[in-house]
Amino acid sequence: MISTGALLGIALVELTMVAIPGPNMFYLVSRTLSQGRAAGLISLLGTAAGFGVYLLATAAGLVAVFTAVPMLYTALKVTGAAYLLYLAYRALRGRKGSPFESQELPKDSTRRLFTMGFLTNLLNPKIAMIYVALLPQFIEPARGQIALQAVLLGLVQIAIALIGNGLIVLAAGKLAKFLVARPTWMRIQRYLMASVLGVLAVRMLADRARPIPA
Secondary structure (H helix, E strand, O other), rough: OOOOHHHHHHHHHHHHHHHHHHHHOOOOOOHHHHOOOOHHHHHHHHHHHHHHHHHHHHHHHHHHHHHHHHHHHHHHHHHHHHHHHEEEEEEEEEOOOOOOOOOOOOOOOHHHHHHHHHHHOOOHHHHHHHHHHHHHHOOOOHOOOOOHHHHHHHHHHHHHHHHHHHHHHHHHHHHHHHHOOOHHHHHHHHHHHHHHHHHHHHHHHHHHOOEEEE
């Protein structure tokens, strides 16, 4: 149903996204450092629920968009490439502060941890852009069953996001110590991520829009 190229493409995009500090990482790491791994993992389950909402909405919406207005496929592709270039620029600039800086936070209940993880992900503009502008890049209309393609690609994205962020939660304490001792590593990571995002953006713009089958 989905090609190997599409599978590898969405996997590479999500691996890069996981490595770039954003609202999700800041929240998950801060909760882990202040309240322990269990709190971080419960918060991670909340973010998973947020991914689910985006996935279902996207799968339903793309069918209507690709069928009714085929030209929007090209518009989505250009938007996705532009967003990747924007992320590359932001990666080079860096973000003030680090998600691995220790900070004191009040203890939250399990329910609140899950809810805050859910809302943090649901209101995260980076996640919204993944589903609105980036995931459609890897859907191949000629293969048919657009909704199923979207669901399968979305599940791959969610699996990588949960595994990647889960590993970050489990290793948050060690990562914090490592980064404090080696601040140069963050600069290298930013340049590497910016390069990957830039290459992906150029490939998207160079690739011709695939026609929508009648």
